[in-house]
Each structure stands twice: as structure tokens, then as C-alpha cells.
Amino acid sequence: MFNFCFQNPTKIIFGKEQIATLTNNIPKNSKVLLLYGAGSIKRNGVYQQVSQALSDFSWLEFSGIEPNPSFETLMQAADLVRREKIDFLLAVGGGSVIDGAKFIAAAAVFEGDAWQILAEGAKVTSAIPLGCVLTLPATGSESNGNSVVTRYETQQKLGFSSPLVYPQFAILDPSVTFSLPTKQVANGVVDAFVHVIEQYLTYPVNAAVQDRFAEGLLQTLIEQGPLALTEPENYDVRANIMWAATMALNGLIGQGVPQDWATHMIGHELTACYGLDHAQTLAIILPALLQQQREQKRAKLLQYGRRVWQLSYSNEEQVIDEAIALTKAFFQQMGVATQLSDYKLGAAAIAAVEAKLVQHNMLKLGEHGDITPQIAKQILQQAL
């Protein structure tokens, strides 16, 4: 096991009818800015619950934070924060709204051009405190210090991390996810699944607890994900998926182990080039990447096949083949197609992704740094 340092200060408030606890979790006398997206929270009752819980506070709202939140929009919100002397941000939505709130929190008090936080990794030394109400389980943003922002004018998608932008609290009420479109639920399950895989399916370092926890999350998503599609109002199913998605990327399972993230990096370029959903890109790339990296990942692929998929073949190749095939079948079962051709992309589409990886200096991806843009091209060719 590698050395590690882990701290996650976010207070998780999980369960039915917990949105009302906002009142006690935002510091008294705060001036609050409510941040949200396109307005689905006005249709599913969440907006009403939130505004009721905010009735003791002075508050304003800012809506229209995009999926893949834009720098331009977020800077408008940051201006509003400064102008109105806001001292608490409340993000209500999925990963995009929460990621956006984190950037607003840092940008509003940043001295100088806030773009430097993203483009140059300028250190965040203070931030407006924030909390969140999660409506879409997927990214884990509700209890980590990471944020990804897109600058549309230059087509750059960049991230930053800071311990100062962890949400102070995250309210997770699984019942608010009942009304999500099926596609978003499915994408969320695939996203969380691949978050776990990126931190697990590398090479063994004898980190027994981390491996068992990762396997437990994968098994949970495999078991509960399809039930969310067939029993959309089953509270426990939604609760299990929501908690699994948070645990998948709150930092815990990635401590002391090697991490991969090549599937995500290649996927980001595929989204940038052709507008596929993030989870769709993961479902395409991961099975092909596992195949391409089967030697480097052999020991962990065997462990994954045996423990997660309960495969008992004595033939190792058969375990690995079947583990990859079952992974692909799971994504398909969730309704997320796994081939480029399913999205009407052919061999001609691959060169642009390879070029983007070169342009963004993504030259040595993966836990061994051996996934070059050339290898990424081969992976995509296997996913045609």
C-alpha cells in the first residue's frame, strides 16, 4: 500500500425529507445565493422544499448553470456574489451545478483573473463557503474538492481542486431522484461504476480494504443499477445507488493505490469532438481499454472477474474475456451503448480525438503512463 493523506470534511445528510435541515446547516444570518441549472428543480418539488427551508434567510437565486458548466456563466454568478455580498452558496442540482458552485466560490474572492485558477493552477487561498442538495447521483462532486469548468469560446475543459471548496454539507434525499429521466439515471450509474474502476483496476499493491470497498461498490452498482430502471420508485434502490455514487468519488477508495483515469481523459476528448454524454464515452472506451491493457492489468482483471463477477474458470484468459464481456453487457443493460457505431461514428472520427489528446498534452495516460495518443487510437479502433 502506498502512503496517503485523507480528509473529507463534508457532512452528509442522507435520507427522506432531509432538505428541510438546510435551515440548521447554513450559518445563521448568512446571505445565501441559490444556484441551479435549467429549472427541473421547479418541476419536481425540490425548489419549493429549498425555498421553504430558506425562509429564515435573506437569499437570491442564479439559474441556468449548464451541464458542463461554462466559465462565462459562472463568472456572471461570481460577479453577483461580490455585488450582493453573498456569504453562502447553495448548489441544488447534479455534478455540474455543484462543480459550478465550487468555481464561483473560489472566483468570487480571487484577486486577479479567475481564469488563472483553471488555466494556470493558481492557488485558491480562500472561498465562499458552500453547501449542496444533490439531485442526480453520478459525479461524487457533493463530497469532494474537485470542479471541472468549460470555457466555450476557446473549447477548453479544465479542472481545479482545493480543500477550500468541499461542500460543508451535502443533502442526499434519494426520493428526489425518482423523477429523473431514465437516461440520466443510467448515465449516473455508468459514471459512478467507471469512477470506481479507475481507482481499482490497475495493478495490485496489497491494499486489501481499498480493493474490497471498490469491489463492494461495483457489486452494488451491478445489482442495483438495473433495478433503478425496472423499479423507478424503489426508494432503497435509489438510496443504494446514491450512496454508492458518493462513495465512488469522495476520495476514500483511491487512497494508497495507483489510479488510471485514461478512460476519462480519452472520453473527455470524445465529448469535446462529438458531443456524446460523458457516460456514453466511458461505456465505449472502458471495455476496449481493458482489452488493450489486459497484460498490464492482468492481476487486477483476474481479481475483478473472480470477486466482482464470481467467475470460477481455471483458465485465466477465459476469466478476463468474460469479465470484460460482462462489463460491456452491464453498460448495455443500463441502456448505454458501447460501440462508436452505435453513435454513428466510424473510423474517420478517431483521428480528431487523437489530435485533441496531443493538443492537450495527454501523452502518457494510465497508471503506467503507457497510453499514448497512438494507443488511445488503437483503443478507439477496437470500439468501432
Added chain:
Amino acid sequence: MFNFCFQNPTKIIFGKEQIATLTNNIPKNSKVLLLYGAGSIKRNGVYQQVSQALSDFSWLEFSGIEPNPSFETLMQAADLVRREKIDFLLAVGGGSVIDGAKFIAAAAVFEGDAWQILAEGAKVTSAIPLGCVLTLPATGSESNGNSVVTRYETQQKLGFSSPLVYPQFAILDPSVTFSLPTKQVANGVVDAFVHVIEQYLTYPVNAAVQDRFAEGLLQTLIEQGPLALTEPENYDVRANIMWAATMALNGLIGQGVPQDWATHMIGHELTACYGLDHAQTLAIILPALLQQQREQKRAKLLQYGRRVWQLSYSNEEQVIDEAIALTKAFFQQMGVATQLSDYKLGAAAIAAVEAKLVQHNMLKLGEHGDITPQIAKQILQQAL
């Protein structure tokens, strides 16, 4: 799944040669009181590493905190804290030293008689900040807000909990555990194992992640515990046990699920009456309690047998019998005896334990509140 609220602010600093990071983790210009036990840290090099890391600070030390820390000793330390205007406590040791430090932290600034914190549940409204260097993996005290203190003059063992006494940081260097006596390593593994069981082996509430995490910790302890005895200087084995013991009682796996704790409560009385080690009492009581509660715990016993012990019998009784037998065999393999007779206690010893449970108002233990002192007596009879 039940609703829950979870927050754990402790910063975990895990790995080789991490004690030196003390220097950066204690607030600058703090006046530090180093707290430790009987002095084993002077023989295994930990004291030297700690004092070197403290060289930039003004610091004092207070030693002699007992296993089962005593109120009387801790109050002396609290006096010293006040007298010397200490503003940071550094606990170096196992669960007893850390539990003791938590009480000192609260008692030193408590207005009135600090005994009220334990005896009457007086609310802790402030505490001296503390950090710790863990030398014995077992109790989880390094990252929770719980403390148990014994008042020897009245033979009372009482606890308190407060979010204000979570260690701000916990340094976990597995290599400092190489020099532990075998008995302490074995006791620690059994203690951590039973902590998990108390939060897992109750009745199902469809908490998929919590169940999988608990099962993962149990499997880790079953696999790594015996290796710690046969390969005492295997770093990864020690690291896996240390991390499992922390995760067993940092609050995470117990969120949103019923909890038992009857084994612990009965065990405390057995320790009070006959001086057995805490882990010895758990190893005696747990298998007998599972047998006695096999109907109430049926669904979870089957899950435990199938998932943790990989039992595939179709006959349910056989799965349960074997799961209990394997649990007992695991404790024995760790060198912790599981029958009262192994400790030279016979049927005549049981009445005193039953009487203590009555005296301490432990009338309805377990997740269903159905373990009365009379049932506890039956459990102990089965463990003769």
C-alpha cells in the same frame, strides 16, 4: 436504509515515516502536552520520532495513562493543561491513551465537575484540540468522537461522545506496530472484527454499500489477521489491519443500519468482574450470542455465511452453524480463547455478570432490545 447524518473531520496521515509530519499538523506556536501510557513508546523509537517532530514547539509530557484510562489520572492531566495553559494535546498510543486525551480535552475547559460529562451526560461545549499518533490498531478511537473512562474508586466504566473531541489528525504508521506483543495484535484484530459485526450482523435494511463494506472489512481481518502472527514484520499486512481497524469504527459502516452492541455491553461486565481483556470477552460472547439470536439474526447470518465465509450449502441451518463455527475458529486461530473455561471461569461466575447488567440498567440489549440480563446469562452458559 435508515436516514443518517455522517461527518468525520479527522485527517488521516497513513504510511511509513509519517510521524515527522506532526510538525506541520500541529498549529504553529501551540503549547503541546504529549500524552502516553506506560512507556512502550520509549522502547520502540516512537517517543524519539515524536520528540524530534516537536522540536519547534514548546511542549510538556504526561505519562502513565492506563489501559482503561482512569478518571483520577486523567483529571491530573486536565489540571496540568489548565495550569500550564496547554493549547494542543498529542496522544501517542492505543485506544486508551486516545480515549484519555479526549476526556482531558473536554475536562480541562469544563465549567464545574468534569465527572458530570461521564456520569450525567453533561454537554461538552468546548475542548482543547487534539491529534494522535496511533501505535495499536484496534479501537478506532483515532478517528471518532468517542471515549470510555473508568473511575476506579467506584468501579464505573462510562463513556461520552462529542464532535469536539475528534482528533484533528491521526498519524498511522503501520511499521510502529511491528514491535507490539502478539497478544495485543491478536486482541486488536478480534476487537476490530467484533466492531464490524456489531454494526452488520443484525437484520437487513437493504443497505447495500454498508453491507458490502462491512463484509470487506471482515474478509480483510480474516485474511490478514493470521498473517500478522506468522509474518510479524510484513508491512502490508500491518497496514491492512491498521486501516481496517480504523474503518471499522470511524462511523462509516454503521450509517443507516441497525446496530447491536450487546456483545460489547456484556463483555464490559465480564471485564469488570474478572479482569479479562476486552477482546477476550468478545471472543467468548459473540459466538454464543449469535447462536442464541440465530432466529432474530437469521437473514444476516445467512448473508454473512455466504458472502464472508463463501459457504454454498443449500441447507440454511448448515450455513449458520458453519458460519458461527468458523467465527469461533478464527478467534482461536488468532490465539484468543473462546470459552469461559479457558479463563478458568465456571458456571458460578455468571451470576455476578448478570447482576452487574441489572445494576447498570442494561435490561434491553441488542438491535431488538430483547437481550435481557436473563438472556445474557443463557448466552454465557452456552459459552462455558
